[in-house]
Amino acid sequence: MVRGSLEDVASFLQSAQDVVIVSHINPDGDAIGSMAAMGHIVRAMGKQVAFVHETGVPQRFSFLLDAPCAVYDDTMGPRSHVVCVDCASLERIGAVQRMCRGAVLNIDHHATNVGYGSHNYVVPHAASTTHVLMDVLRHLRVPLTQPLASCVYAGLLTDTGGFRFRSATADVFAVAHELVCAGADAHALAFRLLEQKTMQHVHVLARALQTLSFAQENKVAWVVLDRDALAGAGEDDIEGIVHIPTMIAGVHVGVLFKQKGDHEVKVSLRAQADVNVARIAEQFGGGGHILAAGCTVHDTLEHAIQRVIAAVCCAV
Numbered sequence: 001m002v003r004g005s006l007e008d009v010a011s012f013l014q015s016a017q018d019v020v021i022v023s024h025i026n027p028d029g030d031a032i033g034s035m036a037a038m039g040h041i042v043r044a045m046g047k048q049v050a051f052v053h054e055t056g057v058p059q060r061f062s063f064l065l066d067a068p069c070a071v072y073d074d075t076m077g078p079r080s081h082v083v084c085v086d087c088a089s090l091e092r093i094g095a096v097q098r099m100c101r102g103a104v105l106n107i108d109h110h111a112t113n114v115g116y117g118s119h120n121y122v123v124p125h126a127a128s129t130t131h132v133l134m135d136v137l138r139h140l141r142v143p144l145t146q147p148l149a150s151c152v153y154a155g156l157l158t159d160t161g162g163f164r165f166r167s168a169t170a171d172v173f174a175v176a177h178e179l180v181c182a183g184a185d186a187h188a189l190a191f192r193l194l195e196q197k198t199m200q201h202v203h204v205l206a207r208a209l210q211t212l213s214f215a216q217e218n219k220v221a222w223v224v225l226d227r228d229a230l231a232g233a234g235e236d237d238i239e240g241i242v243h244i245p246t247m248i249a250g251v252h253v254g255v256l257f258k259q260k261g262d263h264e265v266k267v268s269l270r271a272q273a274d275v276n277v278a279r280i281a282e283q284f285g286g287g288g289h290i291l292a293a294g295c296t297v298h299d300t301l302e303h304a305i306q307r308v309i310a311a312v313c314c315a316v
């Protein structure tokens with residue numbers, strides 16, 4: 001069920017002069033693509049735009065924004081009109097919440113989004129928030145310019161895993177067709193957003209592969225990043241490492257261990273076969289989805305690996 005309406009979006013924008021556009025912490029391609037696309041839409045309506053983010057925009061996504069994004073600090077006061085894109089809850093924008101004392105427009109595609117804004121337009125299970133923004137720009141009759149089409153395409157591309165996930169429906173391909181016709185450069189965007197990696201990523205990957213281990217007739221596989229391997233690596237540099245074990249044919253459950261402290265190990269579980277990894281994560285105080293879950297184990301790295309792998313082996 002759609003929460004809110006396009007009329008809600010229109011009434012928010014009509015009442016605004018200056019609009020602040022924000023998105024979630026640890027932003028992905030859809031978060032930044034949606035901020036940038038929303039910026040184009042708001043400006044097309046003759047309004048002023050400011051981009052704000054708690055930690056700023058990762059370098060690999062910054063080319064999508066056509067104006068600088070301010071890093072939030074406490075001297076920034078509340079604003080009358082804030083747009084949150086791709087945020088399942090207001091908590092997801094971090095400290096930027098303090099700017100939200102006036103009207104808040106929530107545009108998103110997460111099924112768990114309850115409609116926390118004063119104005120909402122949430123389309124659960126849409127492939128990306130930028131996909132939802134296609135409805136918005138059509139309703140507002142905003143022309144689909146080349147820069148706008150590129151931003152929408154960026155979110156669609158990254159949130160569907162390069163059009164590989166089940167969310168890549170016929171409708172998604174129809175929208176992608178429209179965007180490429182409008183000038184989105186599918187090749188360049190795929191290269192910059194999916195193929196290209198940071199130097200640090202390749203170093204982390206090399207370290208992870210050295211630790212690749214197996215159990216239970218190779219049905220369980222895991223990689224480990226100790227503190228040394230994680231030194232200087234951002235979330236961006238670790239992205240995708242979690243999928244390495246489950247890429248291997250025959251592996252049912254893959255695990256990534258990240259050592260955060262002497263007695264703090266973050267564990268990410270991924271299932272390829274019929275194993276509920278959320279159940280395993282729950283045994284350690286974590287949770288998640290059937291095929292993707294996580295937990296934090298307060299133990300030494302060695303013990304955390306032993307305990308979690310023992311639990312995984314019982315489940316496969």
Ligand SMILES: [Mn+2]
Nearest residue numbers: 030086129159
């Ligand atoms: Mn998204």
